[in-house]
Amino acid sequence: MTHPAKAAVFGTGSWGTAFGMVLADAGCEVTLWGRRAELADAINTTRTNPDYLPGIELPSSVSATTDPAEALRGADFAVLAVPSQTLRGNLADWAPKLGADTILVSLMKGVELGTAKRMSEVIEDVAGVPADRVAVVTGPNLAKEIAQRRPAASVVACRDEAVARRLQSACHTQYFRPYTNTDVVGCELGGAVKNVIGLAVGIADGMGLGDNAKGSLITRGLAETTRLGLAMGADPLTFSGLAGLGDLVATCSSPLSRNHTFGVNLGKGMTLQETIAVTKQTAEGVKSCESVLDLARRHGVDMPITETVVDIVHDGKPTVVALRELMSRSAKPERR
Numbered sequence: 520m521t522h523p524a525k526a527a528v529f530g531t532g533s534w535g536t537a538f539g540m541v542l543a544d545a546g547c548e549v550t551l552w553g554r555r556a557e558l559a560d561a562i563n564t565t566r567t568n569p570d571y572l573p574g575i576e577l578p579s580s581v582s583a584t585t586d587p588a589e590a591l592r593g594a595d596f597a598v599l600a601v602p603s604q605t606l607r608g609n610l611a612d613w614a615p616k617l618g619a620d621t622i623l624v625s626l627m628k629g630v631e632l633g634t635a636k637r638m639s640e641v642i643e644d645v646a647g648v649p650a651d652r653v654a655v656v657t658g659p660n661l662a663k664e665i666a667q668r669r670p671a672a673s674v675v676a677c678r679d680e681a682v683a684r685r686l687q688s689a690c691h692t693q694y695f696r697p698y699t700n701t702d703v704v705g706c707e708l709g710g711a712v713k714n715v716i717g718l719a720v721g722i723a724d725g726m727g728l729g730d731n732a733k734g735s736l737i738t739r740g741l742a743e744t745t746r747l748g749l750a751m752g753a754d755p756l757t758f759s760g761l762a763g764l765g766d767l768v769a770t771c772s773s774p775l776s777r778n779h780t781f782g783v784n785l786g787k788g789m790t791l792q793e794t795i796a797v798t799k800q801t802a803e804g805v806k807s808c809e810s811v812l813d814l815a816r817r818h819g820v821d822m823p824i825t826e827t828v829v830d831i832v833h834d835g836k837p838t839v840v841a842l843r844e845l846m847s848r849s850a851k852p853e854r855r
């Protein structure tokens with residue numbers, strides 16, 4: 520590729536903006552697309568994103584627009600960072616403006632409600648592109664820490680390893696270390712299911728259940744993620760990597776995680792409506808717990824923690840009742 524590479528990033532939220540900074544720091548020319556003209560103007564004039572990353576200066580090679588065609592002009596990469604459930608509708612508008620060779624990159628960690636499709640599958644459907652033009656970036660990447668240029672590793676996954684390597688080189692900086700992986704299914708599942716487990720751990724933390732409960736939920740959460748992955752053809756080793764364990768640990772231990780915080784509020788006794796009202800950003804697990812459970816049922820996989828999160832978040836089951844039921848499941852060997 521002739522450098523500098525050009526990237527269009529769709530979504531001026533916290534991760535779209537922070538990943539745009541990473542790309543710019545790695546030498547790309549970056550155009551952020553956002554829905555609101557006021558925010559795009561603010562980004563261009565103040566060199567900050569006051570709504571999502573206040574006080575953090577953006578590199579000079581980052582600009583913003585509300586025009587998808589302008590963002591996509593000459594783009595090597597179209598990076599998608601809108602809430603998962605909005606992707607299908609949004610991408611239908613953007614797809615006709617894509618270049619013939621543009622690589623589509625998902626930053627999203629969700630599963631579509633109704634279809635139970637992973638984000639890369641939605642992209643292939645809507646943009647009509649083959650799997651080897653679709654990549655995924657995932658791992659322990661809390662946006663605020665990355666925007667502060669604190670160190671993190673990540674995974675760039677694509678079925679075509681050469682494409683993964685191109686993206687790896689486009690986003691490799693002193694503080695952001697991407698590894699490649701060709702297991703797209705495992706990487707996407709790791710990212711989507713960790714949000715659900717993050718909710719469960721948050722609920723447990725909010726209830727004051729302690730660190731043994733946290734360790735147990737993280738480990739059994741990873742076990743059920745791996746079971747689902749195996750049923751869907753993923754490489755089980757992916758789940759002990761950055762996209763699995765790495766992201767789970769970061770999410771379940773950080774006050775920056777929206778999913779964990781959402782769970783903490785529920786665990787402390789807030790109602791779902793109260794919790795939604797105080798949550799200003801995307802907490803993907805709240806919707807994706809249902810689509811992950813749907814996926815599990817389609818594949819005949821038992822995911823008791825995910826099921827418990829759905830019971831609490833969507834069916835209003837009291838947390839103490841859910842805990843009692845989870846703890847009184849039948850005894851079994853660990854590896855099953």
Ligand SMILES: NC(=O)C1=CN([C@@H]2O[C@H](COP(=O)(O)OP(=O)(O)OC[C@H]3O[C@@H](n4cnc5c(N)ncnc54)[C@H](O)[C@@H]3O)[C@@H](O)[C@H]2O)C=CC1
Pocket residue numbers: 530531532533534535536553554571600601602603605609626627628629660661662663799800801803
């Ligand atoms: N924030 C983080 O630390 C990380 C987030 N992610 C994932 O990245 C994705 C985006 O998350 P964030 O940037 O954190 O969310 P955010 O809540 O900070 O920003 C979401 C962005 O999408 C826009 N948006 C909302 N509804 C929309 C719609 N209907 N159409 C178009 N745009 C819409 C918002 O205006 C905002 O610009 C999620 O799937 C999340 O799981 C992944 C890794 C890290």
Ligand SMILES: O=C(CO)COP(=O)(O)O
Pocket residue numbers: 628658659660661662714717766769770775776777778779801802803
């Ligand atoms: O995916 C993330 C970190 O890797 C961000 O987690 P939250 O969406 O819970 O904030």
